[in-house]
Amino acid sequence: MAEKLFGTDGIRGTVNKGAIRPDMFLRFGEALGYTLRKAGDRPVVVIGRDTRASGLILQSAIVSGLLNAGADVALVDVLPTPALGWLTVQNGAAAGLMITASHNPFHDNGVKVFGPAGYKLSGAQQDEIEAIIQDPGFDCTVPAERFGRVVDAEFDVSSYADFAVRTAGPDVSLSGLKVVIDAANGAGVSAAEPVFRSLGAEVIMLADVPDGVNINTKCGALHPEGLSEVVRANSANVGIAFDGDADRILVVDENGEVAxxxxxxxxxxxxxxxxxxxxxxxxxxxxxxxxxxxxxxxxxxxxxxxxxxxxxxxxxxxxxxxxxxxxxxxxxxxxxxxxxxxxxxxxxxxxxxxxxxxxxxxxxxxxxxxxVPQLLENVRYQSDDPLSAETVKARIESVSENLGDSGRVVVRKSGTEPLIRVMVEAYEREYAERAVNEIIAEILKADGQ
CATH class of the missing domain: 3.40.120.10 (Alpha-D-Glucose-1,6-Bisphosphate, subunit A, domain 3)
Structure with a gap:
């Protein structure tokens, strides 16, 4: 059986491993172009990306597939994922593609897909595209006279920045606030500083010099420790941390505490x-x-x-x-x-x-x-599905029964990585720690580790 491509948030993985290769993304472009063409003769697809070195490689492959399937493409370069969703609507596009692996390390990449209303595709829509990708005999192409073209986008990241400022309302000024922004060396560098300066804030930027490989590296929402230090050292009012594609936020207060x-x-x-x-x-x-x-x-x-x-x-x-x-x-x-x-x-x-x-x-x-004390641990697994083991199911059920109404247990697979996330919430932290360790031990045993 072919490797499943779509996870909980688009397609994502390590570049040039498994299915995450340029040839698959060319086929993805063809499949998307074909499905969009059914609803309109010449669909337009807006494409943005984060700052990963592999972004241009995947973009080239996807563009080739879309053009080959008769779809036009508007490139809007580096910008946040939410900006791409907004620009999809503003440009009247049939779809929007954000080339990103979000909070993952630089060697990963992938694509998030937005429909014409700016919302991510439903599971059924993803399944239709994936079925075409997995069928090498399915012809998505058009005759040469109907190939797509690269066209100009009417609205770009500066349009989104102006929109973001307007969401504050006409009477809001951030004058007098000192704000530290950690852009994670990612897509947020394209919009964050001008937005907050336009609102009157004094802005100190961190992790705002992307080089293609430093995205999310010891910075951003996954690593807010450095932001906390800078907030305290500069007596700032607040710190803001993004992840690599700026759809995720953590806030650091004036004392350096993370919310x-x-x-x-x-x-x-x-x-x-x-x-x-x-x-x-x-x-x-x-x-x-x-x-x-x-x-x-x-x-x-x-x-x-x-x-x-x-x-x-x-x-x-x-x-x-x-x-x-x-x-x-x-x-x-x-x-x-x-x-x-x-x-x-x-x-x-x-x-x-x-x-x-x-x-x-x-x-x-x-x-x-x-x-409420909440412990979350990630377990990397190697087998197909250690959660299906009866011993693992029994351990999870036992922990849940012992907690009753005084806590919760959530054990699930990651939708983007070969990880199992084990979360136990309990008013007594010691019990939560013990319960997490018991469940992890059972999972590792079932996985043969």
Missing amino acids: DGDQIMGAIAIDAKAQGRLAGDTVVATIMSNLGLEGALSREGIKLERTKVGDRYVVERLREGGFSIGGEQSGHVVLADHVTTGDAIIAAIAVLSIMVREGKKASEVLSVFEP
Whole structure:
């Protein structure tokens, strides 16, 4: 059976290993172009990328496939993933492609696919494209007189930056705030500084000199330690950390303490509720969000709905329910009144706007709840599916039963890497540690390690 290509967030893996090769991405371009051509004779696809050295290689392959299948292409170069989603809509494109591996190391790369409304493709749409890719006999091409062309994009990353500034509203000025931004040597370097300077903030940039291989390396949302140090050393009001494609955010307060996506979501949602702007008085998060967030929202009259892990599932539920705020503990924060996916820049603007309007420090705004002790460990596996072993199932069930209503157990495979994520949440940290170790030991045994 052929290797499955699409995971929870597009196609992603180590370049030139397995299926993640230029020839597969050429075929991907052909398959996408063919499916889009069914809905319109000459579809336009907007393509952006992050700063990885392999980005231009994959872009060339995808462009070749799209042109060969009769689709036109508009290249918008380096920009954040949420900007690409927004530009897909603004340019009236049939689809948008973001060439990125998000928070993964530089040697990984892949593609996220957006539909014409700026939302990531559904599972059914991904399956259709994948079936064509996996069928070498399926002809997606067009005659030479119908080949696609590379065309100019009417809107680009500067258009997105102007839009991001407008989300703050006409009366918000960040004048007087000293803000440190860690751009993770990634896609956020193209927009972050001009946005926050336009709003009046004093900006100190970190990790803003990408060289193709330093994306996410000891910087950004995965490594906020350096940002914390710079915030304290410069007596800054707040620090903002992006991941490689700037759809994920962490915030560092004036004391250097890190606030994750749960605290950020909670702060924005409670503020929106107080202003009568929280649609349905509901926040959508995933099964990984902390119990403490659920309790804090409940006390404010806000319901928390949970989905599977992946911002795509959060966005699907936001759309179904007509809700306006959702996200993930990892830092994807979706403000659906403005954007169609996680957006670090616009989420940061929302947090800073609360600070200015309420006259509060970042530590005050982001201390929404006391987290219930939560331990998360990743286990790299080699066999097909160690979670299917009866011994592993029994251990997980035993831990869950012992916790009862005083905690939660979540064990799942990563959708982008050969990892199993083991999370135990319990009011007693010692029990959580013991439970995580017991489950990991069982998984390793089942995996033959």
